[in-house]
Amino acid sequence: MNRILAAVFAAVLAPLGAVGPWLALGVLSLVTAVVMLLVFRLVSNQAGIRRAKARVVGQLLAIRLFKDDPWMTVRGLGGALRENLGYLRHALFPLLVMMVPVGLILVHLDPWFARTPLQPGAVTRVAVVVAPGADRSLPAVELHPSDTGAYRVETPPLRIPSLGEIDWRVRVEGAGSSELRFSVDGKTFAKELVAGTGMPRVNAVRSRGLLGALLYPGEPTLEGAPAIREVVVDYPAREFTVLGLSMPWWLAFFLLTLVLAFLLKKPLRVEA
Amino acid sequence: MSRRPLLLAAGVTPALVLALSDPALAYVGPGAGFALVTSFLVVFGAVSLAGIYLAAWPVRLAVRLVLGRRAFRHARIRRLVILGLDGLDAARCGEYLAAGKLPNLAGLHFIPLDTTLPALSPVAWSTFQTGLDPSGHGLFDFLRPARPGYSAELSSVTTTLPPRTLALGRYRIPLGRPRIRLRRRGTPFWHVLGRHGIFSAAIRVPISFPPEKFRGVALSAMCVPDLRGTQGTFTLFAADGAEPARSEGGVRVPVQVTGEEVRAVLTGPPNPLVAGHPALTVPFVVRLDGGDGRATLALQGRTVALERGRHTEWLEVVFRAGLGVKIRGRVRFCLVEGGLRLKLYASPVHLDPERPAQPISQPASYCVYLAKRFGPYATLGLAEDTWALNERAIDEAMFLDGTYRIHLEREAMFFDALTKVRRGLVVCVFDASDRIQHMFTRTLEADHPANRGKETEAYRGVIEDMYRRMDDLVGRTRARLGPDDALLVISDHGFSSFRRGINLNAWLREEGYLVLAPDAEPGVWFAGVDWSKTRAYALGLSGIYLNLAGREARGIVGAEEARALKAELSAKLEALRDPEDAGQTPIRRVFDAASLHHGPYRDEAPDLLIGYGAGYRISWTGATGHAGGPAVEDNTRAWSGDHCVDPALVPGVFFSTLQPTVERAHLRDLAPTALDLFGVPVPELLKGVPVFRRKSA
Numbered sequence: 001m002n003r004i005l006a007a008v009f010a011a012v013l014a015p016l017g018a019v020g021p022w023l024a025l026g027v028l029s030l031v032t033a034v035v036m037l038l039v040f041r042l043v044s045n046q047a048g049i050r051r052a053k054a055r056v057v058g059q060l061l062a063i064r065l066f067k068d069d070p071w072m073t074v075r076g077l078g079g080a081l082r083e084n085l086g087y088l089r090h091a092l093f094p095l096l097v098m099m100v101p102v103g104l105i106l107v108h109l110d111p112w113f114a115r116t117p118l119q120p121g122a123v124t125r126v127a128v129v130v131a132p133g134a135d136r137s138l139p140a141v142e143l144h145p146s147d148t149g150a151y152r153v154e155t156p157p158l159r160i161p162s163l164g165e166i167d168w169r170v171r172v173e174g175a176g177s178s179e180l181r182f183s184v185d186g187k188t189f190a191k192e193l194v195a196g197t198g199m200p201r202v203n204a205v206r207s208r209g210l211l212g213a214l215l216y217p218g219e220p221t222l223e224g225a226p227a228i229r230e231v232v233v234d235y236p237a238r239e240f241t242v243l244g245l246s247m248p249w250w251l252a253f254f255l256l257t258l259v260l261a262f263l264l265k266k267p268l269r270v271e272a
Numbered sequence: 273m274s275r276r277p278l279l280l281a282a283g284v285t286p287a288l289v290l291a292l293s294d295p296a297l298a299y300v301g302p303g304a305g306f307a308l309v310t311s312f313l314v315v316f317g318a319v320s321l322a323g324i325y326l327a328a329w330p331v332r333l334a335v336r337l338v339l340g341r342r343a344f345r346h347a348r349i350r351r352l353v354i355l356g357l358d359g360l361d362a363a364r365c366g367e368y369l370a371a372g373k374l375p376n377l378a379g380l381h382f383i384p385l386d387t388t389l390p391a392l393s394p395v396a397w398s399t400f401q402t403g404l405d406p407s408g409h410g411l412f413d414f415l416r417p418a419r420p421g422y423s424a425e426l427s428s429v430t431t432t433l434p435p436r437t438l439a440l441g442r443y444r445i446p447l448g449r450p451r452i453r454l455r456r457r458g459t460p461f462w463h464v465l466g467r468h469g470i471f472s473a474a475i476r477v478p479i480s481f482p483p484e485k486f487r488g489v490a491l492s493a494m495c496v497p498d499l500r501g502t503q504g505t506f507t508l509f510a511a512d513g514a515e516p517a518r519s520e521g522g523v524r525v526p527v528q529v530t531g532e533e534v535r536a537v538l539t540g541p542p543n544p545l546v547a548g549h550p551a552l553t554v555p556f557v558v559r560l561d562g563g564d565g566r567a568t569l570a571l572q573g574r575t576v577a578l579e580r581g582r583h584t585e586w587l588e589v590v591f592r593a594g595l596g597v598k599i600r601g602r603v604r605f606c607l608v609e610g611g612l613r614l615k616l617y618a619s620p621v622h623l624d625p626e627r628p629a630q631p632i633s634q635p636a637s638y639c640v641y642l643a644k645r646f647g648p649y650a651t652l653g654l655a656e657d658t659w660a661l662n663e664r665a666i667d668e669a670m671f672l673d674g675t676y677r678i679h680l681e682r683e684a685m686f687f688d689a690l691t692k693v694r695r696g697l698v699v700c701v702f703d704a705s706d707r708i709q710h711m712f713t714r715t716l717e718a719d720h721p722a723n724r725g726k727e728t729e730a731y732r733g734v735i736e737d738m739y740r741r742m743d744d745l746v747g748r749t750r751a752r753l754g755p756d757d758a759l760l761v762i763s764d765h766g767f768s769s770f771r772r773g774i775n776l777n778a779w780l781r782e783e784g785y786l787v788l789a790p791d792a793e794p795g796v797w798f799a800g801v802d803w804s805k806t807r808a809y810a811l812g813l814s815g816i817y818l819n820l821a822g823r824e825a826r827g828i829v830g831a832e833e834a835r836a837l838k839a840e841l842s843a844k845l846e847a848l849r850d851p852e853d854a855g856q857t858p859i860r861r862v863f864d865a866a867s868l869h870h871g872p873y874r875d876e877a878p879d880l881l882i883g884y885g886a887g888y889r890i891s892w893t894g895a896t897g898h899a900g901g902p903a904v905e906d907n908t909r910a911w912s913g914d915h916c917v918d919p920a921l922v923p924g925v926f927f928s929t930l931q932p933t934v935e936r937a938h939l940r941d942l943a944p945t946a947l948d949l950f951g952v953p954v955p956e957l958l959k960g961v962p963v964f965r966r967k968s969a
Binding site: 051053054055056057058059060061062063064065066067068069070071072073074076077080081084087088090091095254257258261269272 | 305307309310311314315317318319321322325326328329332471487489573635637638640641643644645647692693694695
């Protein structure tokens with residue numbers, strides 16, 4: 001299912017990438033806002049939310065209307081906090097329901113928006129992390145030179161037993177997608193390396209197991225080398241800037257969906 | 273950083289835990305995001321608001337002390353609670369008390385409470401709140417002459433539309449807001465209390481629209497209009513083949529059942545933005561469920577089940593006037609008859625208390641607060657739809673269903689005020705007691721003319737049941753009182769039967785005082801009257817006006833003639849006998865307003881005020897300025913009880929937790945009593961006396 005989703009996101013995001021990250025994120029935020037609002041309307045107690053909100057406002061108004069009596073002010077404050085909990089309670093079930101789809105969306109958007117590809121000539125760190133329980137003396141992992149000249153391994157492996165990690169410094173030589181090829185104990189495995197410009201999918205981690213498949217859906221899980229937990233490539237983070245303030249993509253996405261959903265909730269008749 | 277959303281996405285950590293630590297982390301979709309953002313704002317807002325008010329409270333207290341308005345310094349009580357039970361009758365209370373049917377009221381001190389002349393709610397409640405006689409507050413009836421001219425207008429409030437509009441295509445945009453003015457003069461005693469730093473909650477005290485500013489909260493009552501601008505216009509959608517009709521209180525709209533569906537439109541307010549002010553409407557659909565017991569109603573995207581004889585909740589209706597202007601109201605429906613002969617009652621469209629088109633509370637947020645706390649509620653001044661029962665649009669059971677629903681809304685407001693106002697005044701008026709006696713008095717008299725063709729036996733116990741309910745309300749109120757609280761249970765007047773109606777205009781015509789133009793047929797609001805020969809006319813429920821030269825548009829009665837004419841009319845009216853029963857005197861006393869009233873607004877009074885005899889009142893036709901038909905006739909409508917008689921016949925009640933020092937009180941004594949209990953000086957203008965006098969030193 002994850003692969004199907006990855007394909008769907010790729011089909012959608014590949015052409016969107018041409019319009020730039022902001023616009024692409026905006027379109028996705030809009031679609032997410034609409035879908036999530038409809039889901040929220042479907043799975044939430046709309047009448048209950050309406051009543052809960054009304055009671056919260058009622059308590060706030062009570063603080064103002066009966067301000068002559070300090071005890072009423074305190075009671076109004078307590079009432080507002082109590083009703084607020086009731087309001088949050090109504091959001092709990094839809095929140096649980098939406099965790100799965102929103103989680104999947106975030107997982108699949110992350111490779112597209114979180115990082116920029118490496119520039120030709122740039123230097124990065126490539127790390128192989130040993131699986132827990134494996135031999136912490138670190139196996140003899142080898143990073144092979146590129147057949148196509150896409151990258152150059154500049155350093156011998158740096159073995160850090162305390163972290164269970166083996167690092168290399170790699171220089172990117174050309175644009176495009178290529179494979180970092182490794183071998184250990186006679187078994188080989190690879191990790192995608194992305195360089196160039198634009199907004200391609202950039203997978204920073206290739207991991208193993210069910211969790212690896214869930215969190216890093218861009219590449220297949222590591223199945224051939226049981227001693228290795230994951231392979232990590234450092235990519236530059238993509239920043240989204242508004243009025244001079246930089247923020248990570250997910251925060252920009254949150255804010256955009258929130259604002260768009262706020263604008264759309266009335267036309268879509270959603271009480272939230 | 274890039275792993276952060278991934279961890280979130282895994283959903284390993286429960287969202288709620290995340291919510292407590294970082295809202296952004298717990299963001300799982302816009303809906304839940306709103307919940308978190310809103311909750312944060314609520315907490316922030318509530319704490320800030322409370323902090324500000326708590327911090328400011330000592331400052332306000334100090335200011336009050338410095339200004340010498342230290343509240344409660346001379347008060348004998350901590351809180352005064354006044355429960356107004358409109359129309360609760362002294363004699364009937366005495367009867368039920370003697371029979372042990374009102375145990376809670378029996379535990380209070382009781383004295384009769386004299387009412388105003390005339391004994392009408394707008395007049396009486398105005399006297400209650402201001403402590404002034406009618407000539408002091410200027411209200412003598414529901415209606416008053418709309419001078420110059422002889423038509424009638426509401427006596428308590430006047431609305432003036434903005435004089436200028438801006439033409440914009442088909443739109444006429446008013447330049448300004450309508451001006452609504454309360455005609456009642458005088459000052460409610462809770463305003464005086466407020467000036468001395470005492471907080472009050474005045475809920476649904478009649479004649480409080482538009483609301484006035486004072487230290488406290490208030491919800492307006494009698495004279496708050498519906499969205500049409502009337503005092504309540506119901507609609508009966510009927511598929512029984514009858515013609516459309518319009519009565520004083522409602523409209524009958526024919527509809528057709530097509531398939532199993534009825535499509536119709538609900539009429540709302542006149543469009544204020546379009547020339548000619550055409551009525552705004554909203555469509556709705558009723559789907560019949562085969563039998564006659566149920567149907568569903570679809571209105572503006574909402575579907576509600578209709579159950580025969582049961583009112584729906586208050587449904588929101590939004591009328592779109594154009595240019596983005598929306599007028600919101602609340603309406604409820606009641607399925608009177610299902611099936612192919614569908615009859616569907618729609619209440620008058622009330623102002624929406626959450627977003628009222630006109631101001632109905634002090635401060636403006638109080639009506640919103642009540643709606644947020646307890647849900648939408650009736651806002652119309654005369655909220656209980658007596659007209660619908662009078663016109664037989666609904667039956668007695670449906671009327672009671674609607675009336676007691678409104679009563680429960682009022683109870684919720686009242687008990688909330690009791691909780692919120694721990695020191696000061698709480699006054700709330702309940703109307704069900706009045707409306708039910710108006711509509712069910714006939715059931716207490718087997719030979720009442722209004723019983724003809726109506727179910728009587730099944731409703732014989734309705735009035736007693738209502739008194740018991742009011743007694744229960746008193747019991748629940750007493751349970752909430754503290755040792756330093758005082759409770760007064762009062763009514764503005766009592767009740768009498770309304771068996772026969774007198775058309776004063778027809779009588780004046782028969783006696784030659786009111787003259788029709790040659791070949792003219794009499795009609796409503798004095799149609800066909802030849803004013804150049806007319807010397808007197810009746811307007812409202814109990815007033816006769818002389819056609820005075822200099823005062824009326826075409827007056828012919830001179831000042832010298834007026835006194836003699838009044839004496840002549842009074843003598844004739846008091847001597848009048850019912851043509852069907854010569855032993856009955858339809859009019860017990862006639863009062864000359866000039867000799868009775870001495871207040872600054874005495875000139876606005878009718879020249880003669882009629883004190884009808886027991887069982888009589890002005891007839892339905894006479895009340896509309898119609899001079900046709902017999903002078904005295906049976907009242908066959910459900911509205912079979914009234915109080916518009918000689919005030920001596922219908923005293924109200926005064927129950928109290930405190931021992932009165934008088935044996936009988938008057939409504940005008942209430943304001944001085946309340947002020948005196950709080951130790952506030954009684955203004956000299958008030959002529960009433962405190963009911964609980966202080967013991968002399």
